Amino acid sequence: MLTKGLEDYLELIYQTISKNKVIKAIDIANEFKISRPSVSEALIRLADLDLIIYEGRKGIKITEKGVVEAKKIINRHNILFKFFSEVLKIDYQIADKNACKIEHVIDDEVLDKIHQFSELYIKNRANKELN
């Protein structure tokens, strides 16, 4: 299973590549304020798990499996972020920071309920405002 750190790195890799940008090991080091050797190690681990293809300076590519995994993580993040910011009206930065921490520990069953609840709540609120 993927650790919190690896999930974070994969998330950033996917998001960067999605924007047609290139991501390098040093970008991950800077983003998460960890050393270059630690990133090196983490990337090798992600490659061992077939989530990325890592060829050092030649670049970082994400695999099919990596995309699936990254999307799962981002989906968790987005559900939590939406609930925090739109339902609870929490400031974006704090909503994001907490989504980032909770996305690694919450069970799918709970996440699904939050998702359903959020959608319903936001829809109902919108209907109410029409009257």
Next chain:
Amino acid sequence: MLTKGLEDYLELIYQTISKNKVIKAIDIANEFKISRPSVSEALIRLADLDLIIYEGRKGIKITEKGVVEAKKIINRHNILFKFFSEVLKIDYQIADKNACKIEHVIDDEVLDKIHQFSELYIKNRANKELN
């Protein structure tokens, strides 16, 4: 700062003592499925932080400071548990398990909002049912 593990152990110590029961190192080991030496070490650490008074076989006592800290943790747990079980209608066991994990990472600001939201939501639902 208290780590996840130490928070969990302190929580159990407080809850057990609150019920006028005696808690021993081995109870903590059994509850969390960790070894006796690991508990020994953790209790020394909690004592170093002035959260408990630990005298080996003579027993574990909780300090004023420990009570304050434990109550904070339990409060977080209860807020999350109530939200999960009463608002989201999640099964007790899963609600408890997730509260247990999230209580260690969530920010106070988010917790407060969840608390307010839960109370309001439950109250409104009760009023609706009266009509």
Next chain:
DNA sequence: ATTTATTGTAAGGTAAACCTAACTAATTGT
């Protein structure tokens, strides 16, 4: 084209939170 700066790797270290095995002290059963 060389020098300089940047990026990545290798080697080895640290701290946290666990572990096992072996020992000691205290409690319990007969």
Next chain:
DNA sequence: ACAATTAGTTAGGTTTACCTTACAATAAAT
């Protein structure tokens, strides 16, 4: 009372996720 069991400690080991220092390879600047 004393043997057996239980509880806690000591000593030393493992794993994970970091770190620093030093080096190698590539890219950029002059």
